[in-house]
Structures are given as C-alpha cells and as structure tokens.
Amino acid sequence: MSENTPTPSSPRPPKQSRTGLKSTGTRKAASKSNRSRAREFAxxxxxxxxxxxxxAHAIDAFTRDLAGFHKADSVHYDAxxxxxxxxxxxxxxxxxxLLDRKMAEISPIEHATMWIGVYEFQHCLDVPWRVVLNECIxxxxxxGGTDGHKYVNAVLNGLAPKLRAVEVAADKAAGAGAA
Incomplete structure (x- = not known):
C-alpha cells in the first residue's frame, strides 16, 4: 500500500474549504468577468x-476552440x-x-501581461487605470512565476502616469485631499 493511501485506521483528513479557488489555487471561473476571461485567453x-x-490568425483560431472561450468577451480578446x-x-x-534586464530575459508570461496592460492603458480608456493594473497583476x-506579479506591477505602475496622466493625477489629487 502506498503511503498516500488511507487505511481504515488512518482516514483521509477532510479537505479544507478554499472558497473562490480551484484545487490548483487559481480563481474559480465563476468569479471572473467576461473581460477577465478575455485577458486570460489573450x-x-x-x-x-x-x-x-x-x-496571429492561427493562434486566434486555436484559442477560439479552447474550452470556456464562449464565456469570454470576444471583442476585447480580439482587440x-x-x-x-x-x-x-x-x-x-x-x-x-523600466526594466532592470534585457527584454529577452523577461518571462514570456510577464512580457505578454505587460503588453496587455500597456495596450489597455492606451486603447481601452473605458477601463480605469487601476483596474488595468489589478487585472494584469x-x-x-x-x-506567471513566483514574484512575476511584482515585476509587472512595478513596470505598469511606472507607465501609468505617462499613459494615463490625467486619470492618475486625478486619483492622486483625490487621495491627497482625503488624507
């Protein structure tokens, strides 16, 4: 008998509830918006x-056939x-x-995530800059990798004042007035 197989004298401990997470630790799909799903497929x-x-067209055709794509915002995914x-x-x-190393040394996941953030900062003005930042994180x-989100956060936070200057300044002014 393997050491992971429960015996009558050693019952398997009950699974802990991890509300909102799959067994892998990732967010459950039900809690995601159509745009969040679009970002994941993108x-x-x-x-x-x-x-x-x-x-791009071959990737697009392949991706549209993946399970769950029908729940994504396909227009946002296309963009x-x-x-x-x-x-x-x-x-x-x-x-x-804003990088501390060459682009070739950046993980493709973090690279693609930064592209999504920059693209949304520039072209999706209906999405608040803080939402773009949080979604990319x-x-x-x-x-991504263990601390990749920190890197993405630093880079996109550095670009936000340049790409969304008015919005970021207004947020900072509102925050300073509330302090």
Whole structure:
C-alpha cells in the first residue's frame, strides 16, 4: 500500500474549504468577468506568439476552440490579441526603459501581461487605470512565476502616469485631499 493511501485506521483528513479557488489555487471561473476571461485567453495567445512565433490568425483560431472561450468577451480578446501583436515594437519601447534586464530575459508570461496592460492603458480608456493594473497583476499571479506579479506591477505602475496622466493625477489629487 502506498503511503498516500488511507487505511481504515488512518482516514483521509477532510479537505479544507478554499472558497473562490480551484484545487490548483487559481480563481474559480465563476468569479471572473467576461473581460477577465478575455485577458486570460489573450495572454495564452500572446504567449504562443512570443514563444513559438506563431501567426496571429492561427493562434486566434486555436484559442477560439479552447474550452470556456464562449464565456469570454470576444471583442476585447480580439482587440488585445491583434492590437498587442500589431503594436508590439512600440509597446516594447515604452516598457524597456523600466526594466532592470534585457527584454529577452523577461518571462514570456510577464512580457505578454505587460503588453496587455500597456495596450489597455492606451486603447481601452473605458477601463480605469487601476483596474488595468489589478487585472494584469492577477494574470501574472495566476500564470506567471513566483514574484512575476511584482515585476509587472512595478513596470505598469511606472507607465501609468505617462499613459494615463490625467486619470492618475486625478486619483492622486483625490487621495491627497482625503488624507
């Protein structure tokens, strides 16, 4: 008998409740908005582009066939996937000065997450800058390395005042007035 197999004298301990999380520790799909799901699928697609150099249309067709895609905001997904790929060079020029290493040394997950953040800062003005930042941090926590979310946070927090100057200034002014 293996050591993990319960015996009559050693019953398996009850599972602890982890409300809102799957057994893997990731968020349950039910708690995600359609846009959050779109960002997740876009991240997976951008990863394929960064790692495999795959064509955007082939990636798009593959991604749309994945389980759960029907629950995502497909318009937002399209904007992120195709917008990030089309504007990759310009976005990398914005990101690179805030890096402490070469872009080639950045994890593809963190790289793609930063693209999503920069793209939304620039083109999705209906999404508040703090929401963009928080969503990207969550993506990096869920899919990236151990502390990748801290890196994504630092870079996007550094870009927010440049890319959303009026909105960030208004938030800071409102925060200073409340103190």
């Amino acid at each position: 991240l997976q697609a951008l990863y394929q582009h960064l790692v495999g150099g795959n064509d 992120l996937l195709h917008g990030c790929i089309a504007n990759a060079a310009e976005m990398d020029l914005l990101i690179t000065p 969550e993506l990096a926590k869920e899919f």
